[in-house]
Amino acid sequence: MKHITESQRYTISILRKQGKSKTEIAEMIGKHKSSIGRELRRNSDGRNQEYRSDLAQRKHTNRQTEKPNKIHFTDEIKQYILDGLAQYYSPEQIQGRAKLEGIDCVSHERIYQHIWQDKKKGGTLHENLRHKGRSYRKRGNLKDWRGIIKNRVDISERPKIVDAKERFGDLEIDTVISKNHQGALLTINDRVTGLVWIRLLEGKEAEPLTKSTIEALMPIKHRLHTITTDNGKEFAKHETIAKALDLNVYFAQKYHYWERGANENTNGLIRQYFPKGSSFENLTHEQVRYVQNELKNRPRKNLGFLSPDEYFLANFQTNRVAFMT
Numbered sequence: 001m002k003h004i005t006e007s008q009r010y011t012i013s014i015l016r017k018q019g020k021s022k023t024e025i026a027e028m029i030g031k032h033k034s035s036i037g038r039e040l041r042r043n044s045d046g047r048n049q050e051y052r053s054d055l056a057q058r059k060h061t062n063r064q065t066e067k068p069n070k071i072h073f074t075d076e077i078k079q080y081i082l083d084g085l086a087q088y089y090s091p092e093q094i095q096g097r098a099k100l101e102g103i104d105c106v107s108h109e110r111i112y113q114h115i116w117q118d119k120k121k122g123g124t125l126h127e128n129l130r131h132k133g134r135s136y137r138k139r140g141n142l143k144d145w146r147g148i149i150k151n152r153v154d155i156s157e158r159p160k161i162v163d164a165k166e167r168f169g170d171l172e173i174d175t176v177i178s179k180n181h182q183g184a185l186l187t188i189n190d191r192v193t194g195l196v197w198i199r200l201l202e203g204k205e206a207e208p209l210t211k212s213t214i215e216a217l218m219p220i221k222h223r224l225h226t227i228t229t230d231n232g233k234e235f236a237k238h239e240t241i242a243k244a245l246d247l248n249v250y251f252a253q254k255y256h257y258w259e260r261g262a263n264e265n266t267n268g269l270i271r272q273y274f275p276k277g278s279s280f281e282n283l284t285h286e287q288v289r290y291v292q293n294e295l296k297n298r299p300r301k302n303l304g305f306l307s308p309d310e311y312f313l314a315n316f317q318t319n320r321v322a323f324m325t
Contacts, residue, residue: 096305172263183280194308
């Protein structure tokens with residue numbers, strides 16, 4: 001069961017009495033802190049705000065028993081949606097996660113309607129959507145300025161098992177560039193779980209990218225198989241990466257961005273926190289790690305609305321500490 005269980009409610013009540021914070025409780029029982037916040041808000045005693053496991057379980061059971069066939073857009077549901085949008089969840093992610101946790105919620109279409117109605121009234125909810133309400137424009141053929149990378153291995157030589165998405169450790173890698181090309185982020189994601197590693201680079205050249213890639217992935221070197229990248233010159237030292245991490249590096253065909261579709265999607269999510277045109281000049285490593293952690297705990301439709309971290313633990317569980325760095 002993915003929603004909060006009766007035994008977990010008992011644990012929450014004990015930890016609350018011990019003065020633990022929502023963040024600490026979330027880490028101890030393997031839930032996102034927003035889930036703990038909703039649990040406390042929904043199931044605490046309305047008179048004194050005390051959280052007791054027996055009362056919380058009773059409230060949860062009554063809510064499930066009395067759930068109407070038609071779900072009305074209540075103030076409580078609106079607040080749940082606002083909480084999700086504040087974390088840059090899409091309407092589908094909000095609705096899917098609510099279903100996973102046994103929480104009443106309207107359809108994702110209704111959530112979109114609410115957002116558009118808010119926009120017409122001058123509201124800003126649409127600013128939390130990935131494309132901020134704008135229609136998506138496909139890329140045209142850009143001028144080829146990247147040149148040829150020495151000893152590149154084409155994606156056509158990549159093992160077919162990578163396309164099957166059956167194992168952990170087949171990665172995609174790219175960079176996100178800041179305003180005026182005065183800084184960059186390294187982004188790495190696992191194709192199956194969606195786990196992501198983000199690093200603030202000291203420069204856009206191959207040397208700092210290579211160093212950051214190796215440092216980020218060295219703790220899980222034994223679990224890695226391949227990395228797929230584009231043809232940017234910043235990946236010129238791909239052989240150094242391959243040797244240090246004992247894996248194979250493959251290059252997608254030029255302009256075939258769909259061959260690294262998971263990474264394109266990941267970069268789009270990162271842009272919600274660092275929009276195009278923003279400067280990385282004052283960005284800190286701590287801020288970057290915060291976004292990395294947010295994305296690891298963000299529900300994904302393709303994972304059945306589990307977060308990447310939850311999906312990894314359910315299907316590829318190993319030393320958890322290495323994957324939280």
